[in-house]
Each structure stands twice: as C-alpha cells, then as structure tokens.
Amino acid sequence: MTPKLVATDLDGTLVRADGSVSDYTRSVLAALEARGVPVIFVTGRPLRWTEVVFEHVGSLGLAIVSNGALVWDVAAETPRLERAISADLALRVCEVIREAVPGSAFAVETIHGFAMEPHYVRHQLDGEARRAPIEELVDEPLLKLLARHEELPAEDYWAQVEKATGDLVTVTWSSTTALLEISAPGVTKASTLALVCDELGVAAQDVIAFGDMPNDLPMLTWAGTSYAMADAHPSVVACATHLAPSHEDDGVARVLAGVFAL
Template sequence: MRLIASDIDGTILGHDGKISDRTIKAFQACREAGVELVFVTGRPPRWLFPLQEQLGHSGIVICSNGAVVWDLHTGTALSSSALDVPSVLEARRIIKSLRPDALFAVETLTGFQLEPGFIENGTSELLSEFTPAPLAETLAADDAVVKFLAVTRNGTPDAFLAEVQPAVAHLVSTTHSAPRTALLEMSVPGINKAVTLAQYAESLGIDAADVVAFGDMPNDIEMLRWAGHGYAMASGHPDAITAAGQQAPHFDDDGVAQILEAKLTEQRV
C-alpha cells in the first residue's frame, strides 16, 4: 500500500458533515507510515473544507469526478478538463427533449451557475450566494465548465442515468453519485476519477497494484476497478460493490478505517 485514494461523501463523510474520530486516526496513521493520500471526489474545490478542518489535509484533491486536480495548499488548480459551451447547451437540449421537467446547472473553474428551480424549494445554504438564471443567458463562451448537472424530481437516479447516458454519450461522460435524488453529473468524454487518479499515481511512480481505493457510488466505479485494491462500502450502490469486487464494512461501522487499520498491521508484520 503506497497510495490511498478515497471518495468523500458516503465513504468517509456522513450526512452530518462529520468524519469519525476513528477514520481521522486511521488516515493520520497512514500518513505517519509514509503512505501517500489523495481524495477523489465529485465535489468542487470550494466544498473541500471538511478535509482541511477535520483531517488537516493540505495536499492534492482530485475534484469534479476527475475534471480538476486541486492543490489545497496553494488553493489553485494544477490541471483541468473543461467542456465547451456548445456541447453543454446541446446536451441540455437533448436531455430536455427526453425529460421536459429537467433543470440544469454548471460548475466552472470560477463559480457555479444554476437555472431557476434547480435547487428544490429554492434554498440551499451552500448555493445561496448564486443567483438562478437560464444557462443560455449566463454561460460565456470562455467559461471552463468542469461539471454539467441535470436534475429531475421524477424517478430514480439509475433510471435517469439509463435514459440520458446513451443519448448524450457523444458530447459528455455521464454518471451519478446521489443516493436518492435523480441528479446526473457530466464531464468531458473519457474523463472520470480513474483516468485522473491513474495520471496522478504515475506522476508519483506508483503502480495501480499499490493503490487502495474507497468509494460508494457509480461515479466511483472506474476508480474501484482500476485500483489494485478497490473497496466499495457495504452501504454503497450495488453497481459500485459489483465493480470493486471487495467490500469495506458499512459506513456506519467506520468501514474505511477498519480496512486501513488492517492493512497497516499487515505492512508492519
């Protein structure tokens, strides 16, 4: 074990916004043992504060499902893969033709743009600073869109993904990470957590065989397959569990911490 790559939400971070003490101690022990640590998340850079505040992490985070490599220490993007605006608007048109009730938003390197109604009931503490408006009016030609989002209040995330993914595959790569909300996350074709993680590991001279990865949702599937030791949370999505082939115990039982503790013990023997 030379590199740990961990998803955040549902893997180490609960709905209460907390990382357990046991998980924090397990990561600290890995650092002290000389193991590299990178977090690989669908979150944008502005939502990484739990890593800094609770874990004291100041290193690299792969954000937006692989579209951005962010340096927490300097607060800058080391690399990014952005969708062009025409592709975003065309994908929006196609999805709207399939699901007229769909609403959209985009994550850019400089901020967030959302359409009216994208946030249910029009409220969200994390998004309250942004003013809703049609994307066709707010998107500028030079906006670097690192994640395109589509939401519908009808149906399941899996059904929405199955319907939309083949229709827009020529324009965007599509996945989801929301357990209950039918929210799709789209990025540059060919970009996912695994692709960017593999590049990062290679830059450190670390092979996939020496990577331990943790995740819980469909946006983690490629990463869990790529890593030499991919663990899906027992509390995770069935497709992630199938892809990983190995399970970490349930999130509520500090599954990531349990696996890391066992692996550190093995390395010391």
C-alpha cells in the same frame, strides 16, 4: 503486497452522514501520513464543498474534486489540473438532453462557483446562487454540468440521459435523487487519478480505493485493490473486490488499519 497509495471517496465513504470525520479516522490518516503513504480524496463534491476536509489531505496536498474535473493543490490554493467541458459542448449537451427528456433543468459548476437555471431545485447546501437561463450561465468552461428531473426515478433518468448523449460527455450519478453529474468526455475519477498516480510513479496495482456510488465505479475498477462500503449501491458492491464496514462505522479507517497493520 502492501498498497503504496490510498484513494478514497468522501460522502458515504470516508465522511459520516453528518459530514464529520471521526477521531478514529483522523488518527488512521495521520498514521499513514507518518509512514509516507499518500491519501488522495477523490470526490464528486465541487471545490466549495471539499474545502472543509482539506485539513486531512496530508503532505501530498492534492485533492481530486468534481469527479475528476479538477486536481486542486491545497497548499498553493490553486488548480494543478483542469479537465473542463467547453462552453459550446455544454450547450449542445443541454439541447440534446432537453429534447430527449423534457422537464430537465440544469446547473453549472465552474472554478469560480455555482449557478443554476430559475426552475432548478437547489440542494440545501447550495445557498443563494446566480439564476439565469442555461445559455447565460455557460460563459466559460465547466468543471461539471448538472442535470436534474423532478418526476423521473433517478436511475431511469440516468439511463435516458446516458443513451441520448452517447460519447459526447461522461454522465454519472451519486445522489438519492434524479441529479446527474456530467463531465467532459473521458473524465472520470479513475482517469484523473491515473494521471496523478503516473506523476507520482504509482501503478494502478499499488492503489487501494474506496467508494459507494456509481460515480466510483471507474476508480474501483482501475485500482488494484477496491472496497465497496457495506451500504454501497449494488453496482458498486458487485464491482469491488472487497467489502468494507459502513462509513458510519469508520469502514475506510478500519480496513486501512488492518491492511497497513497500524
């Protein structure tokens, strides 16, 4: 059965290492658009990093960002759905993590932008941002709470934080460093994609999904057909039903061209 909807991660999946979308991938996305097949970008990127690819979202005009915390209506430039962490819960989680793993530093993503603690080591793309203690930064609901550690290996840190927080929040990881992405309880790429698909009348079995990192696992498990990229995290390769060529080799586009006989 030919899928009715495409859901794809961006970094390490659809987008090349230099941040570009190749001409070939552009042509495949355009061909799917012409056939009326929706393509939804489902990314851990915050809104401020996703806007650069909005020209490729197609007529559906929706993007799922911040690991499912926000569904953005591109044409209207407005949120369609927000699934945020309450301020009280965010502060409680910070206390739990600090007690369990000393040395943790925090940053926040809201609908209005990014801010971080003074000792948080920022990403090169973050630019200048407000710096203050976490108690001052959490003054509204958060799309994402970020926690990082400069001494622990990434997956060790993930395991310790996940154990400490339990079901208080959803903790995932998609970085090469010990940087964790924390969402409201039950909020994942999959749970938000399911809500969007329900509105569109598309069943999980009719979705083909692509990803490369642990934050993609829920989506790949949920979708009827799933592809891990060739250089994906081992847990993603083990989870997905198929393997796609690397993102550097236009893996998503090449698979779609075959599946839809483009």
